Amino acid sequence: MMHMNQGQGETSYAVNSSHQNAKQERLKPLIEAAIIDLCSNNDNLSHGKVVIADLGCSSGPNALVLVSTAVKAIHGHFLRLQQSPPEVCVLLNDLPDNDFNMVVKSLVTLRRSHEPVVTVGITPGSFYERLFMSGSLHLMCSSYCLHWLSKSPEVLIRNRIPAYDIDGDARLERLLVVHEAYAQQFRSDFTNFLDLRAKELVSGGRLVVSLLGRTIASKSSHIWEGIVIPLSIMVSEGVIDKDKFHSFYLPMYGPSNDELREIIQAEGSFSIMAMQVHGLITGTDSAVINPSRYMKMIRAVFEQLVVQHFGDVMDEVVRTGEQHFSLDGRLHDLTANGTMLVVSLTKS
Numbered sequence: 001m002m003h004m005n006q007g008q009g010e011t012s013y014a015v016n017s018s019h020q021n022a023k024q025e026r027l028k029p030l031i032e033a034a035i036i037d038l039c040s041n042n043d044n045l046s047h048g049k050v051v052i053a054d055l056g057c058s059s060g061p062n063a064l065v066l067v068s069t070a071v072k073a074i075h076g077h078f079l080r081l082q083q084s085p086p087e088v089c090v091l092l093n094d095l096p097d098n099d100f101n102m103v104v105k106s107l108v109t110l111r112r113s114h115e116p117v118v119t120v121g122i123t124p125g126s127f128y129e130r131l132f133m134s135g136s137l138h139l140m141c142s143s144y145c146l147h148w149l150s151k152s153p154e155v156l157i158r159n160r161i162p163a164y165d166i167d168g169d170a171r172l173e174r175l176l177v178v179h180e181a182y183a184q185q186f187r188s189d190f191t192n193f194l195d196l197r198a199k200e201l202v203s204g205g206r207l208v209v210s211l212l213g214r215t216i217a218s219k220s221s222h223i224w225e226g227i228v229i230p231l232s233i234m235v236s237e238g239v240i241d242k243d244k245f246h247s248f249y250l251p252m253y254g255p256s257n258d259e260l261r262e263i264i265q266a267e268g269s270f271s272i273m274a275m276q277v278h279g280l281i282t283g284t285d286s287a288v289i290n291p292s293r294y295m296k297m298i299r300a301v302f303e304q305l306v307v308q309h310f311g312d313v314m315d316e317v318v319r320t321g322e323q324h325f326s327l328d329g330r331l332h333d334l335t336a337n338g339t340m341l342v343v344s345l346t347k348s
């Protein structure tokens with residue numbers, strides 16, 4: 001029951017995802033390199049056919065960016081060799097409640113604009129489950145999704161330990177417990193994800209993904225604070241009930257690069273070709289350091305989960321967040337320790 005804000009209106013993900021779009025740029029060179037590797041070794045191509053997929057494509061202008069990069073790289077590679085390119089099948093995945101309407105139309109445009117043959121399809125479902133036939137995919141990519149967990153940590157919910165206690169001292173006391181619970185859930189989910197993708201990829205198949213992470217120094221914060229801080233202010237103002245707030249858990253975790261590397265190595269299906277750590281805020285990324293644009297982005301991503309739990313509070317959340325993050329340095333402090341982790345893997 002999760003999706004980014006649908007449609008193309010003012011509060012939609014389609015209109016408020018320029019930050020995520022900028023981050024897709026980081027993946028493009030790795031996708032191009034992976035395609036050249038795959039195409040240079042013809043054993044990897046099953047009889048002149050390549051199947052590629054984007055996992056967590058969402059909706060709006062970002063949905064086809066990665067697969068289009070891959071298709072262009074395939075055609076460019078074979079053009080340089082003066083050979084006819086293989087047939088390409090492009091598959092897009094997201095959760096079933098994702099707004100696939102616009103995505104379908106863009107897929108048809110992609111199919112028409114590439115020769116000789118591009119076939120397209122949608123594969124709805126969770127990437128924490130099997131999505132494709134075994135040994136059928138050559139390249140899978142995913143941008144800005146894998147920090148979403150399959151569920152919030154049950155140990156916190158069962159023991160009624162708030163993820164973000166309104167009481168600052170209690171929050172500090174439980175910081176490690178909360179952090180560890182989320183880290184465990186991420187380890188289990190990411191291990192499962194790698195295991196599933198290894199089954200679906202051909203031998204030598206490639207996986208190129210990015211996700212939100214954090215520096216070791218930011219162990220005292222969580223990647224979901226951008227939405228939780230405005231909500232907590234609304235609790236202190238008496239607008240939101242404290243118990244209701246304490247039972248709100250977001251299924252998200254940002255690992256450090258060491259954690260990620262260790263999980264990939266322990267799972268064992270993939271070799272790491274490249275691993276990069278990028279700061280979340282760059283000189284040009286005004287979507288993240290401008291309070292108004294930041295809260296629009298937060299709304300596009302979290303509105304549906306917030307409304308499901310708290311009801312119709314989102315206008316107030318945005319006002320509160322804009323006001324809070326306008327104060328000197330607060331938004332910078334919130335985002336400064338965030339990273340984006342980028343990994344390119346080959347199935348061993």
Ligand SMILES: C[S@@+](CC[C@H](N)C(=O)[O-])C[C@H]1O[C@@H](n2cnc3c(N)ncnc32)[C@H](O)[C@@H]1O
Nearest residue numbers: 020056057058062094095126127143144145148
């Ligand atoms: C922030 S959006 C990123 C979308 C797009 N890749 C981009 O770069 O703009 C994260 C997407 O991941 C999807 N997602 C989260 N958990 C998922 C899961 N278990 N399976 C498939 N998609 C998932 C969400 O529905 C959402 O569309």
